[in-house]
Amino acid sequence: MADPAEDPGHRDPDGVEFLVLGELAVRAGGRLVPLPGPSVRALLSALLLTPGDIVGEGRLLTLAWGADKGSRRALQCAATRLRTWLRTAAGPGVRLEHAGSGYRLAVPDAAVDIGRFRVRVAAYARTNDPERGLVLLAAALREWRGPVLGGRPEPVADDPAVREVEQARIDCAAALADLALRLDRPADAIALVEDVATAAPYDEPLQARLIRLMAACGRNAAALRQVERVRRRLADELGVAPAREVLDAHAAALHGHDGLVPVPRQLPAAICDFTGRRDEVAALSGPLLSGHGRGGPLLSVICGTAGVGKTALAVHVAHRAAALFVHGQLYAVLRGPGSRPVDPAEVLSGFLRNLGVDDEHVPRSLDERSSLFRSRTAGRRVLVLLDDAMDDAQLRPLIPGTSGCAVLVTGRVPLAGLTGARTLRLDVPPCDEAVTLLGRAAGRDGVDGDPAAADIVRMCGRLPLAVRIAGMRLARRPGSSLGRFAEHLRPEHRRMDELAVRGIAVRNRLHENYQDLGLAHRRAFRLLGLLRTATFPEWAAAAALGTVPDAARAHLEALAEAALLDPLGEDAAGQIRYGMPDLLRLHARELALAMERPLAREAALRRAFGGWLHRAERAARELAASAGPPVWFEAEDEALATVIEQAAAHGFHDLGARLVRATLGYRALRGPGTG
Numbered sequence: 008m009a010d011p012a013e014d015p016g017h018r019d020p021d022g023v024e025f026l027v028l029g030e031l032a033v034r035a036g037g038r039l040v041p042l043p044g045p046s047v048r049a050l051l052s053a054l055l056l057t058p059g060d061i062v063g064e065g066r067l068l069t070l071a072w073g074a075d076k077g078s079r080r081a082l083q084c085a086a087t088r089l090r091t092w093l094r095t096a097a098g099p100g101v102r103l104e105h106a107g108s109g110y111r112l113a114v115p116d117a118a119v120d121i122g123r124f125r126v127r128v129a130a131y132a133r134t135n136d137p138e139r140g141l142v143l144l145a146a147a148l149r150e151w152r153g154p155v156l157g158g159r160p161e162p163v164a165d166d167p168a169v170r171e172v173e174q175a176r177i178d179c180a181a182a183l184a185d186l187a188l189r190l191d192r193p194a195d196a197i198a199l200v201e202d203v204a205t206a207a208p209y210d211e212p213l214q215a216r217l218i219r220l221m222a223a224c225g226r227n228a229a230a231l232r233q234v235e236r237v238r239r240r241l242a243d244e245l246g247v248a249p250a251r252e253v254l255d256a257h258a259a260a261l262h263g264h265d266g267l268v269p270v271p272r273q274l275p276a277a278i279c280d281f282t283g284r285r286d287e288v289a290a291l292s293g294p295l296l297s298g299h300g301r302g303g304p305l306l307s308v309i310c311g312t313a314g315v316g317k318t319a320l321a322v323h324v325a326h327r328a329a330a331l332f333v334h335g336q337l338y339a340v341l342r343g344p345g346s347r348p349v350d351p352a353e354v355l356s357g358f359l360r361n362l363g364v365d366d367e368h369v370p371r372s373l374d375e376r377s378s379l380f381r382s383r384t385a386g387r388r389v390l391v392l393l394d395d396a397m398d399d400a401q402l403r404p405l406i407p408g409t410s411g412c413a414v415l416v417t418g419r420v421p422l423a424g425l426t427g428a429r430t431l432r433l434d435v436p437p438c439d440e441a442v443t444l445l446g447r448a449a450g451r452d453g454v455d456g457d458p459a460a461a462d463i464v465r466m467c468g469r470l471p472l473a474v475r476i477a478g479m480r481l482a483r484r485p486g487s488s489l490g491r492f493a494e495h496l497r498p499e500h501r502r503m504d505e506l507a508v509r510g511i512a513v514r515n516r517l518h519e520n521y522q523d524l525g526l527a528h529r530r531a532f533r534l535l536g537l538l539r540t541a542t543f544p545e546w547a548a549a550a551a552l553g554t555v556p557d558a559a560r561a562h563l564e565a566l567a568e569a570a571l572l573d574p575l576g577e578d579a580a581g582q583i584r585y586g587m588p589d590l591l592r593l594h595a596r597e598l599a600l601a602m603e604r605p606l607a608r609e610a611a612l613r614r615a616f617g618g619w620l621h622r623a624e625r626a627a628r629e630l631a632a633s634a635g636p637p638v639w640f641e642a643e644d645e646a647l648a649t650v651i652e653q654a655a656a657h658g659f660h661d662l663g664a665r666l667v668r669a670t671l672g673y674r675a676l677r678g679p680g681t682g
């Protein structure tokens with residue numbers, strides 16, 4: 008691992024180096040640097056557990072001084088002294104920053120042994136080259152000199168970050184052992200695995216791997232002695248017999264075969280231009296990296312509209328955590344052609360084959376396959392990524408039964424029937440992240456400063472799929488400016504046609520959400536798409552649909568659950584509001600133009616505009632009578648301007664003129680220049 012280009016954990020030999028995988032130490036230019044005093048050293052240790060992350064003041068107080076022993080003043084004093092020490096010992100490349108209600112040690116990953124360990128483990132999870140994987144895992148384990156912050160106080164020993172990295176060491180050693188056995192190179196791993204197994208004497212899966220490595224190296228006698236040590240330790244200290252894995256390793260040592268279960272690695276390729284989503288990645292990665300679910304597998308669900316980036320986020324997070332799931336990663340897409348749900352029995356058949364079950368031993372029924380799947384994953388660390396799930400019933404047979412496993416699910420609607428699942432509702436990213444994605448997809452630098460880039464992203468509704476397609480279109484036109492492409496996108500009637508490339512079309516993806524709806528909800532979506540207002544109140548939807556409020560509410564809730572509407576809550580006037588993102592509105596309008604008769608479209612708009620007129624005239628009378636605050640007008644200000652413009656465009660001149668007159672008092676109250 009000497010070549011920096013080949014080693015993702017390469018460090019500058021002349022730079023500063025922080026060591027926490029063992030006793031705390033700091034080196035500069037290869038020489039040990041004297042450490043600061045106890046309180047400053049404790050603060051430095053706490054920050055180095057998660058270098059680069061913000062650590063809250065409460066957690067720092069507990070880690071550095073113990074529960075109820077420190078004070079905010081003591082923390083501030085220690086932080087000041089740490090800054091002074093860092094300037095002398097580490098130079099300008101390392102900074103202590105105060106952020107929100109905590110502190111952050113800004114330091115490169117390669118300058119901290121725990122950072123280098125994690126970087127190499129992550130690189131192993133991404134590589135498809137087993138030889139390189141062996142080298143990366145071995146290099147990661149060589150960063151360890153002993154327990155994390157050796158001689159640490161009790162609060163540090165119990166901290167989740169410490170437990171997570173020590174479990175990651177065990178998982179790394181297990182992965183190294185499996186890979187070395189598969190490549191028939193046990194000698195390359197045995198010393199490193201033995202060190203970790205010594206530090207984790209009760210981890211039976213790791214002890215079983217050490218026994219197999221010993222036997223594979225021809226050290227059968229040592230392997231049998233190790234089996235006996237494990238057996239005695241468990242019997243004397245815990246009063247239990249060895250697990251099946253240890254007994255199988257014992258049998259392998261006696262009979263000269265390894266009996267390894269296959270380790271599937273089915274995750275899709277890592278996404279090289281993944282952009283942003285920092286908070287979402289942290290929310291999903293934290294539970295995966297910190298350990299097991301309580302009493303069962305860890306379940307995480309990402310839901311949101313088509314094209315919002317659910318799969319990209321899930322794949323990115325899965326690759327970050329893959330190295331911890333040493334018994335494999337399974338992947339399946341649960342939506343088939345024409346939005347047909349994929350049969351879970353079919354998915355389980357593939358999973359079982361990848362877990363080493365021969366075709367003739369795969370059971371026939373769904374229940375039997377699900378039961379065998381739970382048996383095959385019991386006591387093992389397996390990550391299951393299930394993409395584009397349709398409903399809870401499709402998912403339940405595919406969930407392992409024990410806490411060592413994790414399931415990451417994407418779906419367009421919340422899956423409320425999954426007990427214990429954590430749900431993340433994914434929205435479009437902020438404008439700056441979307442602009443960055445546009446530049447990466449287009450293969451162009453410097454788009455951040457081009458106003459046309461923000462314009463393109465806005466017309467794409469910041470929807471990642473649309474932004475990525477726009478970037479791909481730009482990549483095919485290297486001489487074309489962003490401004491020229493923005494002009495192609497500007498006309499709404501052809502925008503959907505522009506947002507398609509190489510058989511991938513925003514229109515087709517959005518249509519899949521629409522097809523999941525019942526017929527009545529589909530028609531509601533089409534008619535609501537005729538409204539050009541950015542948001543609309545619940546009563547306006549009822550008017551457009553020509554139905555009573557309760558029936559309209561059922562439609563709105565169904566569309567919101569399908570991620571075809573954004574529920575916005577109450578406005579200043581106490582009205583429940585909804586928004587329809589621009590691209591969804593364009594698609595709904597296309598469907599309405601194709602499927603609704605002109606008279607039906609005109610009637611829906613007249614009813615909705617009439618609702619605004621009725622309320623505007625009533626609010627105008629109340630405003631004139633009391634001169635009170637124009638709350639209703641303020642809540643509907645933007646919508647009224649759009650409705651007046653749309654009424655004129657449709658030839659509803661009577662409605663438009665009356666709406667203008669109804670708003671005159673409000674405009675006068677607001678003052679000149681308000682339109």
